[in-house]
Amino acid sequence: MRIMFDEVRSNKLKSWVLMFFFIILIGILGALIGAVYDSLIIGLSLAVAFGLIYSMTSLYSGDRMILKMSGARPVTKQEFPYLFHTIEGLAISAGIPCPKAYVIDDSALNAFATGRDFEHASITVTTGLLKTMNRQELEGVVAHEMSHIKNYDIRFMMLVTVMIGIVTLLSDFLLRSFLWGGGRHRRSSGGGSVGIVLIVLGLMLAILSPFIGKMIQLAISRKREYMADANAVVLTRYPPGLASALKKIAGDPDPLVDKANKASAHLFISTPFRKKTGIMSKLFSTHPPIEDRINRLEEM
Amino acid sequence: MNMFLIGGLAVVAVFALSIVLLYNGLIRLRNQVKNSWAQIDVQLKRRNDLIPNLVETVKGYMKHEKELLENVTKARSAILSAETVEDKADASNMLSSTLKSLFAVSENYPDLKANQNFMQLQEEITGTENKIAYARQHYNDIVMVFNTKIEVFPNNIFAGMLNFSQEALFKATEEEKKNVQVKF
Numbered sequence: 001m002r003i004m005f006d007e008v009r010s011n012k013l014k015s016w017v018l019m020f021f022f023i024i025l026i027g028i029l030g031a032l033i034g035a036v037y038d039s040l041i042i043g044l045s046l047a048v049a050f051g052l053i054y055s056m057t058s059l060y061s062g063d064r065m066i067l068k069m070s071g072a073r074p075v076t077k078q079e080f081p082y083l084f085h086t087i088e089g090l091a092i093s094a095g096i097p098c099p100k101a102y103v104i105d106d107s108a109l110n111a112f113a114t115g116r117d118f119e120h121a122s123i124t125v126t127t128g129l130l131k132t133m134n135r136q137e138l139e140g141v142v143a144h145e146m147s148h149i150k151n152y153d154i155r156f157m158m159l160v161t162v163m164i165g166i167v168t169l170l171s172d173f174l175l176r177s178f179l180w181g182g183g184r185h186r187r188s189s190g191g192g193s194v195g196i197v198l199i200v201l202g203l204m205l206a207i208l209s210p211f212i213g214k215m216i217q218l219a220i221s222r223k224r225e226y227m228a229d230a231n232a233v234v235l236t237r238y239p240p241g242l243a244s245a246l247k248k249i250a251g252d253p254d255p256l257v258d259k260a261n262k263a264s265a266h267l268f269i270s271t272p273f274r275k276k277t278g279i280m281s282k283l284f285s286t287h288p289p290i291e292d293r294i295n296r297l298e299e300m
Numbered sequence: 301m302n303m304f305l306i307g308g309l310a311v312v313a314v315f316a317l318s319i320v321l322l323y324n325g326l327i328r329l330r331n332q333v334k335n336s337w338a339q340i341d342v343q344l345k346r347r348n349d350l351i352p353n354l355v356e357t358v359k360g361y362m363k364h365e366k367e368l369l370e371n372v373t374k375a376r377s378a379i380l381s382a383e384t385v386e387d388k389a390d391a392s393n394m395l396s397s398t399l400k401s402l403f404a405v406s407e408n409y410p411d412l413k414a415n416q417n418f419m420q421l422q423e424e425i426t427g428t429e430n431k432i433a434y435a436r437q438h439y440n441d442i443v444m445v446f447n448t449k450i451e452v453f454p455n456n457i458f459a460g461m462l463n464f465s466q467e468a469l470f471k472a473t474e475e476e477k478k479n480v481q482v483k484f
Contacts, residue, residue: 081420085427092339093434095442139430237437 007227011152015159018216019055022163025205026051029170032202058162059155063114063122065162066267070112071259072102072124083130086138087123090146093235099123099149103130104259109252112267113145114158121149126257133245140232140242144269147231153224157267164213165263171206217266222288225269229293233300243297246270250290322455326464329446333467336439337385340470343435344379344392347428351376351395354421358402361412365405371398385468389436393472396429436470443467 027048034043058065077084083101091098099115102124109129115121123145125138133141148154233239249255249270260272271287355369362369375395382388403422406412413419447466450459459465 081423081427085423085430089427089431089434092343092431093438095336095438235434 007151007153011156015059015152015156018156018159018163019059022055022159022167023048023051025167026054026170029167029174029205032205033174036202054166055159055163058159059116062158062162063116063120063154066114066158066264067102067122067124069259070104070124070257070264071106072104075101075103080130082135083125083138083142086135086142087146090139090143090235093143094146094150096146096150097121099146103127104257106257106259108255108257108272109133109249109270110255110257110260110272111141111145111269112264113148113154114161114267115149115154116158117152117155118149121154123149128252132248136236136238136241137245137248139236140238140245141269143232143235144228144242146235147228148224150231151224151227153228157224160213160216161263161267164217167213168263174202174206225288225293226296229297233297239297239300243294246290246294246297250294319458322458323462326446326449326459326462329442329449330464330467332442333439333446336435336442340388340432340435340439343428343432344388347395347425347432348376348379350421350425350428354402354418354425357415357417357421358406358412361409361415362405365402368398368402368405372402385470389470392432396432399425399429433472436472440469443469 027044030047030050031040031044034040034046037043075083080101080103083103087101088098096118099113099118099121100123102122104110104124104126106126107128108126109132111123111125111129113121113123123142125141129141130138148157229242232242236242255270255272257268257272260268265272266287268287270290351372355373358365358369372395375391375398378391379388379395382391403426406418406422449455450464450466
């Protein structure tokens with residue numbers, strides 16, 4: 001109980017810190033883009049204003065953006081009574097309000113949770129998962145997602161998802177500005193050391209920021225997946241349920257969720273892309289190896 | 301002299317503060333216990349509401365299982381009349397096991413199994429049974445935290461004075477505990 005509480009606090013704090021650094025990063029990017037077009041101040045202030053608005057929008061409607069982006073649709077109890085009962089039961093077990101239920105019409109076996117707090121949380125599963133899993137297995141998967149909600153992982157992960165998307169877009173824009181605007185700038189003012197420093201700094205940022213985003217994504221999701229697996233077992237008291245669900249997911253011949261993308265990948269219970277092998281893909285995978293997760297569950 | 305007075309006052313203040321903190325913590329926990337009990341109660345009521353419907357649906361098909369249906373109805377009314385946590389737990393476990401045998405017997409009646417209404421009721425009742433199990437688990441977890449908190453030293457001395465006493469656990473049946481088998 002106590003540990004859970006600390007997780008919640010830490011996730012809330014991390015969310016605010018993330019939003020703070022996001023605004024600073026956007027500000028710097030904006031200032032650099034502004035500098036290229038000869039007005040640093042306008043660029044900076046526009047960017048900070050944009051950063052503020054964007055982070056508030058992310059917090060309050062990031063979940064809707066993510067659900068829309070992933071092609072999830074809300075479902076009624078009549079359509080999937082089985083899914084509803086499972087979600088309701090595990091919400092009782094976790095002692096939190098019942099999250100909303102969504103499905104993605106996709107044959108891949110996957111699931112994710114998102115939202116900003118208990119009252120605005122949702123659990124999404126693919127229809128493939130509903131068809132393939134038995135009751136214990138579905139309970140395991142839903143319990144894993146419920147743990148993400150209970151820990152407030154959902155808030156932080158949602159912010160990371162929507163922010164990584166926009167940072168990647170902006171750095172791309174910055175790179176392009178250097179290619180086009182940079183030339184004009186040199187002609188008009190004759191260059192100068194300040195201009196060069198700006199360009200070098202800008203290039204570094206433009207290249208580094210998606211990379212930083214990727215690093216954040218990696219750091220947050222691997223540890224969280226293990227945590228959520230362990231907490232899922234606290235909810236169901238039945239490790240074999242989730243273990244056998246993960247086995248089915250590992251054996252899924254077509255794990256690609258059509259509408260998943262790089263920004264939202266870390267939300268899912270298992271990587272929503274086709275399997276790759278090799279050291280690089282292991283190092284940069286957003287998820288811990290599924291076999292390792294199964295082993296840990298079987299040792300419980 | 302003054303030093304002693306200040307020291308003494310500090311000790312009293314710390315003591316009073318820790319009593320206040322203990323009291324508030326216990327109140328918070330006891331409210332959680334009450335709330336999680338209410339969760340169980342809601343699900344028990346929900347299941348009880350489904351049962352007359354189930355009996356009505358099943359009656360036409362199961363001509364030879366009169367006793368079984370009577371047991372279900374009896375167990376249902378036992379929950380309504382139960383007052384304490386222990387009694388409710390016993391009555392609820394009784395109903396769970398009679399329902400389990402009812403659904404087991406229903407396997408012998410293909411017509412019944414194909415009945416749309418029956419299928420819906422079975423899903424509803426199974427779902428509610430699961431929710432009762434989860435609500436029970438949540439309740440027992442919180443009761444455990446609460447009971448431990450008032451039992452440990454020195455809380456046990458003050459908990460009694462502040463009128464806190466042990467809360468009862470919602471026990472599962474012996475048979476249910478045995479039922480968890482690991483198979484792969």
